[in-house]
Amino acid sequence: MYPFYNYRVSNWEAVLSFLYHSLYAEEMVCAMSSELFHIPETKDLKGNNEMHSHLVPASYHRITAVGSSQRLTNGEQRQSIIDTLIACIINAETQDKKVREGLDTMAENAPTEYKSFMETIIIWQEQAEAYLNETKEALQSMGISVPSESEQYSSRGWS
Template sequence: MYQQSYYRVNSWKQVLLLLQQSLYAEEMVCAMTSELFHIPKTKDLKGNSEMHNHLVPASYHRVTAVGSAQRLKNGEQQRSIVDTLVTCLINAENQDKKVRQGLQVMEENISPEFKTFISVSIKWQEQAESYLRQAKESLIAMGISFAAGNQ
């Protein structure tokens, strides 16, 4: 899966930073879209509940990836930590696709006064995905491989 001697001497700081930035953006998506449940005009917004069915596991996988990267940065070297990080990154990517679809449904169904609000939520989601992609690219540059079709 990876070149053990290479990753041991490599710094995990960049990967950790990118994953933390992805998680921060995800926090904003969660906070903003959850708020819509508490606004009378948007509490039943089409797509929001369905989108959250994917946002919750996407968040879990980001949290786990960040924790794994932190452990690796701190000097732990078990292959199982790297495997966990890679798997969570792939799982977050897969959930993100459904989150994006849900946000599109929400955007199509939200009243005009909330269009900017949902646009900002979508921008945060794009940031979360971009930082996740950059973390994956950093891992690949470190010699860590991902399953075919996931790169």
């Protein structure tokens, strides 16, 4: 039997759809939080620089996961693509925790008139995280093990 038969008949489109939704929400977080650098009252908002130091790699990992998922949806079937997808999901989750901390700091320090704006950014971040979690659940329903972020990835796989 072909070694990737289960993956071939699985629904990669669902995985790709969840990742696209997560990436869209991430785009909104990026656009809105970056805008704060260009508003005089929030240009030096405490937590924004620190948050962006994690938002950038979180975005990179989401983009790479989407690309990997697109390749699988298009019929490529190498295990290395699946390993890349999983590693990027775990890495995005890890960065998301620090993004959330930065957003919380920003929300605490935002001028009153920007509190609701900050809440909207946080809601978008929650959506990005929720869709990433849906992605993991979809993979697990396909029989693909997704380790927790605390498990280490080595050059030979998850350990």
